[in-house]
Amino acid sequence: MYSGVRNTLAWHETLELHELVAFQSVGLMKLKMSFRKIMDSELRGIYEKSIQGLERNINELMQFYSAAPVRTARNETLTNDFAFYAGDLLAFSKASVRNYAIAITETATPELRKVLTDQLNRGIKLHERVFRYMYKHGLYPSYDLGQLLTNDVNLAQKALSMDY
Template identity: 50%
Template sequence: MVLNDERPAHLAWHETLELHEIVAMQTSTLMKLEMFYPEIEDSMLQQLYRQAIEDHKNNLVELLRFYPKAPRHEKKTMGMMVEDSFFAGELLSCAKNSIKAYAAAITETATPSLREAFVKQLNQAITMHAKIFNYMHQQGYYPAYDLNQLLANDMKNAQKALGMDT
């Protein structure tokens, strides 16, 4: 249901951050799909990968169109080493996914000793996430407090992923 038919001049902060998360995830996934594709021998699996690659590319092109509507404030410049930032981002993504998986698993666990193991491992994943985030932030790979740079990095990385050859 549309409550207000007016189109806002810019995106809200919270949806911009969600957009950032989705673009970063789609970019990382596209890069992995592109890297794995040449190794696949099964023709049916190749077709599935090809479709997934095209879907991710189309998704990124569509989502990048929203970036000009992202809220902005003061500009800063920061150099980035893409290779290390990609690997660090992958590690951060793994930590985030682990946290989500453990949190979901805990809600389904009936055996106390298994729940205890999940909680212990969840806390380890949370600690690891913090360490990875701090590393990325200190290295300038994740400018979490600079939305302009965060979005600029997304666009640069997505454009790089879109330009990868399969």
């Protein structure tokens, strides 16, 4: 149980907590959906350890949600497949933007830097498009922290309860 110095988390750490729980919950669901398809025993063992690690991470992080600065009484569950796929695409596009930004800082060749910059800009546009889709359909309530955190809890509980 959370026993921090203050009774609530800071806003900025709450948002980082949200990002980590949402990203890991989607990842956990993908691993669990893929597990039965893995026939190689060594890779299957790696998947199993990864699943267990993500479950532990999510459970450890979930204890901090009660200390978030905003809570909501609403309890809407995202059960549609399109919510999962949209969230997965959003996480992928965000990770892609970060990866391109890092790669550009390591690039010495001007031609490669130009290509990477162009691809980064396309990745930013993809991220915006996915975010706007999710926002429009109520899948990413970015201006309602309480609902955002409620959605995280529901997603994490769904991921943790999935069989593999």
